[in-house]
Amino acid sequence: MSKVHTVSSKEPLFHxxxxxxxxxxxxxxIRLIAVVLSLIVCAVVIVAITHQNPLxxxxxxxxxxxxxxxxxxxxxxxxxxxxxxxxxxxxxxxxRFWNIGAEGQILLGGxxxxxxxxxxxxxxxxxxxxxxxxVASMIAGMIWGLIPAIFKATFNTNETLxxxxxxxxxxxxxxxxxxxxxxxxxxxxxxxxNGDSKAGWFPALFGSDYGLSVILVLAVTLLVHIYMKYSKQxxxxxxxxxxxxxxxxxxxxxxxxxIRTMMISGAICGLAGAVVVSGASHTISTSTAGGRGFTAIIxxxxxxxxxxxxxxxxxxxxxxxxxxxxxASQFGLNENASDIITGILLFFLIGCEFFxxxxxxxxxxxxxKEVQA
Amino acid sequence: MNIxxxxxxxxxxxxxxxxxxxxxxxxxxKSGNLNLGIPGIMYMGGIAGLMGAFFYENHxxxxxxxxxxxxxxxxxxxxxxxxxxxxxFLTITLRANQNVVGLALTTFGVGFGNFFGGSISKLAxxxxxxxxxxxxxxxxxxxxxxxxxxxLGQLLFTYGFLTYLSVIIAVIVTFMLLRxxxxxxxxxxxxxxxxxxxxxxxxxxxxxVATVCGAxxxxxxxxxxxxxxxxxxxxxxxxxxxxxxxxxxxxxxxWNPVHAIWGSLVFGGLYILDIYIPGLSRAGKELxxxxxxxxxxxxxxxxxxxxxxxxxPPASLGNSYFREER
Numbered sequence: 001m002s003k004v005h006t007v008s009s010k011e012p013l014f015h016x017x018x019x020x021x022x023x024x025x026x027x028x029x030i031r032l033i034a035v036v037l038s039l040i041v042c043a044v045v046i047v048a049i050t051h052q053n054p055l056x057x058x059x060x061x062x063x064x065x066x067x068x069x070x071x072x073x074x075x076x077x078x079x080x081x082x083x084x085x086x087x088x089x090x091x092x093x094x095x096r097f098w099n100i101g102a103e104g105q106i107l108l109g110g111x112x113x114x115x116x117x118x119x120x121x122x123x124x125x126x127x128x129x130x131x132x133x134x135v136a137s138m139i140a141g142m143i144w145g146l147i148p149a150i151f152k153a154t155f156n157t158n159e160t161l162x163x164x165x166x167x168x169x170x171x172x173x174x175x176x177x178x179x180x181x182x183x184x185x186x187x188x189x190x191x192x193x194n195g196d197s198k199a200g201w202f203p204a205l206f207g208s209d210y211g212l213s214v215i216l217v218l219a220v221t222l223l224v225h226i227y228m229k230y231s232k233q234x235x236x237x238x239x240x241x242x243x244x245x246x247x248x249x250x251x252x253x254x255x256x257x258x259i260r261t262m263m264i265s266g267a268i269c270g271l272a273g274a275v276v277v278s279g280a281s282h283t284i285s286t287s288t289a290g291g292r293g294f295t296a297i298i299x300x301x302x303x304x305x306x307x308x309x310x311x312x313x314x315x316x317x318x319x320x321x322x323x324x325x326x327x328a329s330q331f332g333l334n335e336n337a338s339d340i341i342t343g344i345l346l347f348f349l350i351g352c353e354f355f356x357x358x359x360x361x362x363x364x365x366x367x368x369k370e371v372q373a
Numbered sequence: 374m375n376i377x378x379x380x381x382x383x384x385x386x387x388x389x390x391x392x393x394x395x396x397x398x399x400x401x402x403k404s405g406n407l408n409l410g411i412p413g414i415m416y417m418g419g420i421a422g423l424m425g426a427f428f429y430e431n432h433x434x435x436x437x438x439x440x441x442x443x444x445x446x447x448x449x450x451x452x453x454x455x456x457x458x459x460x461x462f463l464t465i466t467l468r469a470n471q472n473v474v475g476l477a478l479t480t481f482g483v484g485f486g487n488f489f490g491g492s493i494s495k496l497a498x499x500x501x502x503x504x505x506x507x508x509x510x511x512x513x514x515x516x517x518x519x520x521x522x523x524x525l526g527q528l529l530f531t532y533g534f535l536t537y538l539s540v541i542i543a544v545i546v547t548f549m550l551l552r553x554x555x556x557x558x559x560x561x562x563x564x565x566x567x568x569x570x571x572x573x574x575x576x577x578x579x580x581x582v583a584t585v586c587g588a589x590x591x592x593x594x595x596x597x598x599x600x601x602x603x604x605x606x607x608x609x610x611x612x613x614x615x616x617x618x619x620x621x622x623x624x625x626x627x628w629n630p631v632h633a634i635w636g637s638l639v640f641g642g643l644y645i646l647d648i649y650i651p652g653l654s655r656a657g658k659e660l661x662x663x664x665x666x667x668x669x670x671x672x673x674x675x676x677x678x679x680x681x682x683x684x685x686p687p688a689s690l691g692n693s694y695f696r697e698e699r
Contacts, residue, residue: 017697018695018698098691100472151674155677156677157674157677157678158673158677158686160407160472161620161624161669162670162673164409164617164620164621165621165666165667165669165670166666168614168617168663168665168666169663172660172662172663176659176660179655179656179659291480294479294480297473297476298473298476298477301470302473334487334491334609336483336484336487336488336491336609337484337488338484339481339484339485339487339488340481340484340485340488342480342484343478343480343481343484343485346481347459347474347477347481350463350467350469350470350473351462351463351467353467354466354467354468354469357468358468
């Protein structure tokens, strides 16, 4: 009897088991709980700082994100941008290649777009210039993705740190270009490029300035989804990601796959640079990428690379970001409040994945009953 | 000669914050955790130390420098450790992806620093520019007699105590990693957690302690920047990319904090080199500023190509460990 008792008391309170699988409904329920919890924590934080009614604060967030027609478009635009970068990162991540250099790849795409707009703004016809911008930005991003890929494939150089460093090289390239492109002289900014002629700007489609961006992003999303799911190359990427040895055994040229995939990934991120510069801001600065390259990593990873989920996650993050910018100005806080809120949201969303992958088995009461009996 | 002296002094001043970060990150990485949240943690440490000193100085009529120093030191260590704990809990206990958690922590930490740095004066009732002169003076105090010695004294003894502390901590951490039982166990955890586990080492405990201590050390880098470099004030985003440079320095030093000591000097020098090269155009300056990152990339490539075992990153770096999954 007493022996049974000692065994049961030594058993830990709970232990974790890896789940074999989880129904989609249950997984989303867990995520929903995480979102609700994170919103509560955010509310507590905001109230502690502003001493405002939390409901009022959330009303402020909603109004900031979708309160006016302009704000709705900004939210849509930011969501699409984040989505585009996340989509661009997907092939690399599927291959277990940690491309955290999206920030730099976006900047390179941005440099290409801005440079072409400045150089050929009054020379080429609008449609040709636009086409050139799209192609050049993709090539620029591609080169920035290609460099670490070559070293990863040949020397197995750590790609996380390599791509991270390239971000800062890209930022310095931007400041380097600004020296030549600044307008007015001495301002250290490029200003709005081609403000009068609008050469190289994305034309308005369906009555919106961002119509073309919407089409581009959705098209790329669809293409990448099909590429990853139904093409032979997409399959190869998945095999390399699961196990490089298996891939080699199956006769897949791993080096070629790594280089090819990173070229695609970089090109899409470069395109995102064109969407920012030609499609939205019409200028370039070191904050053109604005941390999207980093946030997109989290978006892609949390969505398990599923495009539908990516749209949802990007929308949620952008919604909260835009909302917190609004409450920051409404309650006289500085705009960095949105980073704190985004951070808290991310902690919860990242943490909840644990409960989707693992199950907690609590210590059973049964044995204790046996002891009593 | 004078310019060279100033250059070296300024390079050291730039390097100290990076050295703290690199030592902390090395300790963390040796346990197999690639903590990309270090830049955020350094922001958190910096602003917490500043706020601690600020509220102390504001609430006492005659602040004692030593007390302000201890309070800010404590606030920094606590805030940075909390950052490390968040990271540890998510990656070690909840087994979340390290890169993702690290980046989220950096977003959070930088926002945390800029938010409180930007609104601290407002929260305290609109006192304008925050300044903790008394405490900062204590941090900036250098050796009274030795610093007056020409050349040698100027070169070695004109810094506040945090500068020397950064070197001492780097040496201690290296000694701990390479010469003690605890260090051996920690390296085993970083190389192969399953093997370490089988040998009876408490893997999670080692990972937790290394990551939290690493974060605390890195936080001191933020404190150094705020107190000694800026002289007890805050300006948003001015800490810049030094946190990422700290992570780069870990590579340059090939995971050895003692190497990071001279490495930090190199980085510090490269960071300000553009000011000291005469006749450089504005565009040229921007290119020179690229050097720290380019040098890091080159070192990264060389170490990966030479593939000497002791120069490699810990084998399990970036992976979380689950005992039942082999």
